[in-house]
Amino acid sequence: MHEYPITEQIIKIAEKHCREAGAKKVTKVKLVIGDYSGYVGDSVHMYFDLIGEGTLCEGADVEIRHVKPKLKCSQCGELFEKKLMSFACPKCGADGGPTDIGKEFYIESIEVE
């Protein structure tokens, strides 16, 4: 739902780095999006083409690397993906707590020419 303003921000950041590099246009934007960040990759794709028109990012490819959220077991330290309606560690059964894995939301790199 809020991918529109977020995509504007992505384009703004990519344009800034393109200008700083003295390049003419952005050809690719590589994003890293954790599934817990709440952002939907498909929506970013859609808005990117729309908002990108007339900017240095016009026609650029958007490549998204998704990251699955992981919990960390409070007992044995195992990193694991949460099952529905449970925080239990698959190895020892204790409850796992949240980590930063899966909350990523950044531009990793861009390609310019």
Added chain:
Amino acid sequence: MHDVRKIDVMEGILDENDHIAQHVKEHLSAHGVLIVNEMGAPGVGKTTTLKNIFKHLNGYKPYVIEGDIESDLDTQDLKGMGIDTHQINTYGACHLDAPMIDHMVDHMEFDEKGILFIENIGNLVCPAEFTIGEHVMMLISTVTEGSDKPYKYPLAFEKADIIILNKVDLIPYLDFDEEFFMKGVRALNKDVPVFKVSGKTGEGFEEVAQWLMERAGRLEVKEHSHEHHHEHHSHEHAHDHGHSHDHGHTHEHK
């Protein structure tokens, strides 16, 4: 042939929002005002919670920013009680963000130390993703929503600094499984205080107000120790910042 080059960016897309949020937080800290970001689903009793808390605030002036997609019903309601209340309508947007709060805060006067309550859009998802400069994230959950909410909306429960479980007067009529609810809360947020309240009877809110005043009090102590530092930066900064936000420089990515 065009020369294609790869540039490492490693820049968080929300860095600008976070930067402005930090600025808002510092601005209000300097005025001795604690910022509370109140979030919860529609109908959990966010405005009712505020009204109940206000009855027990001593020595701290309540300020309110009401976030709604449309309408200013809650604002009129609170203004009628003499509360310094300001409305933000997002017309469709699902959450408040830091630039909106920064803009609004610029138009408000913080003449007394107090607590600024920012009632976020009724939504258990998006508001958890955007920091708006809060010192305290206050989550309102209810026994009527069901005990599975921490499992279904983990981020909101993970980010909360205080959780209020409302409508506990209805427990006899419901199948609310408190043990299951608390197990989920504790997995996500080991030490968060959970207060059981009833907006209908008013029970439990005195303790909530005490907790908030204690937090606001800690802010003062901290600010006093930074007095000299603050004077050097002068107050001009605090009042002269809403006009341009040229945060275009690269921020360190966490």
